Amino acid sequence: GAGVSQSPSNKVTEKGKDVELRCDPISGHTALYWYRQRLGQGLEFLIYFQGNSAPDKSGLPSDRFSAERTGESVSTLTIQRTQQEDSAVYLCASSLGGVGRSRETQYFGPGTRLLVL
Amino acid sequence: AQSVTQLDSQVPVFEEAPVELRCNYSSSVSVYLFWYVQYPNQGLQLLLKYLSGSTLVKGINGFEAEFNKSQTSFHLRKPSVHISDTAEYFCAVRDDKIIFGKGTRLHILP
Numbered sequence: 001g002a003g004v005s006q007s008p009s010n011k012v013t014e015k016g017k018d019v020e021l022r023c024d025p026i027s028g029h030t031a032l033y034w035y036r037q038r039l040g041q042g043l044e045f046l047i048y049f050q051g052n053s054a055p056d057k058s059g060l061p062s063d064r065f066s067a068e069r070t071g072e073s074v075s076t077l078t079i080q081r082t083q084q085e086d087s088a089v090y091l092c093a094s095s096l097g098g099v100g101r102s103r104e105t106q107y108f109g110p111g112t113r114l115l116v117l
Numbered sequence: 118a119q120s121v122t123q124l125d126s127q128v129p130v131f132e133e134a135p136v137e138l139r140c141n142y143s144s145s146v147s148v149y150l151f152w153y154v155q156y157p158n159q160g161l162q163l164l165l166k167y168l169s170g171s172t173l174v175k176g177i178n179g180f181e182a183e184f185n186k187s188q189t190s191f192h193l194r195k196p197s198v199h200i201s202d203t204a205e206y207f208c209a210v211r212d213d214k215i216i217f218g219k220g221t222r223l224h225i226l227p
Contacts, residue, residue, distance in 0.1 A: 033215065042123075042219030043161075043207060056214055091161070104149050104168070104211055108161040 002026065004109035006092050012115045013082055021077040021112045023092030030072050031097025033106065036061075038088045046090075049075065050097050082116045089113050119144040121210050123218035130198055131226045138193040138221045140182075140208030150191040151209040152182055153217075161207065167191065178202065200225045 005024045013019050025032050034046040045059035049069045060066070064082075069075040079086055093106040122141045130136045142148065152164040165176025172184040178201075182193045191208060203225045208218040 035217070043217035045214070045216055048214045093161075104151075104215070105163050105166065106151075106153075106161075106215060108153075110160050 004092055004094050004107050006090075006109040006112050008112060009110065010113045010115075012117065014117055015084060016081055018078065018080045019082055019114065021079075021090050021114070023075045023077070023094075023109060025073070025075070025092070025094030026107055028072075029094035029096055029107075031095045032069060032075050033093045033095075034067055034075070034077050035091040035093065036088045037091055037111070043091065046077070079114075082114075084116050087114055087116045119148070119210055119212035119214075119216050121208050121216055121218035123208055123221050125221050126219065127222045127224060129224040129226055132200055133197045135196050136194065136198050136202075136223065138206050138208075138223065140191045140193065140218060142189050142191065142208070142210040144189075144210060144212045146212060149211040150182075150184060151211070151215070152176065152180070152191075152193050153207045153209060154204050155207065155220075156204045164193070164206070198223070198225055200227070 007022045030051045032049040036044045036046055047067045048056040064080045067077045089111040091111045092109045095106045120143045124139045150167040153161045154164045155161045164180055165174050165182055167174050167184045175181045180195050182191055184191050205220045205222050207220045209215050
């Protein structure tokens with residue numbers, strides 16, 4: 001497809017379990033972002049990948065959260081030992097990235113709705 | 118460090134009335150500024166962006182925003198809103214990375 005895709009679209013898990021969320025960015029997009037959107041709240045930045053540079057992990061809320069990206073393609077966000085407060089929509093976005101102001105528009109995926117019981 | 122403040126969490130406005138959604142930012146260097154919109158049960162999409170040049174930028178659906186460097190603001194405006202503008206609006210700033218505000222819910226009253 002031409003857009004950003006995320007899987008699964010919905011995930012229900014039990015407290016204490018690990019979950020893995022996947023994001024497939026638009027082909028050719030070197031920048032990839034993960035955000036968390038809790039119910040009724042705004043977007044919370046989690047992590048940013050730009051090409052082969054070290055990721056910006058400054059938004060990760062705890063060491064239970066981690067993310068990886070294979071080259072300039074798929075990214076996975078892993079939440080270990082999930083807690084109820086992790087329940088949210090996790091959004092992935094990609095952009096062309098790199099140098100050049102016109103490359104900054106982000107394209108968002110549909111999100112993964114995570115519910116921790 | 119960069120930050121974005123959207124002062125109003127919710128804005129009710131009558132249909133066909135004008136609206137302004139406020140956004141203020143802080144950043145140490147020149148920035149790129151964005152407004153994204155999230156319609157009910159849909160994903161985020163770009164409404165407009167300021168990268169350089171004219172400080173008044175026009176976006177989709179009749180929205181426009183003005184970059185004011187001295188006031189570090191990027192307020193979003195529309196002269197006459199429609200019921201279909203009901204959505205959540207997010208301001209974002211890109212310094213070293215893109216940071217979003219907490220969003221403003223626009224409620225259109227009949």
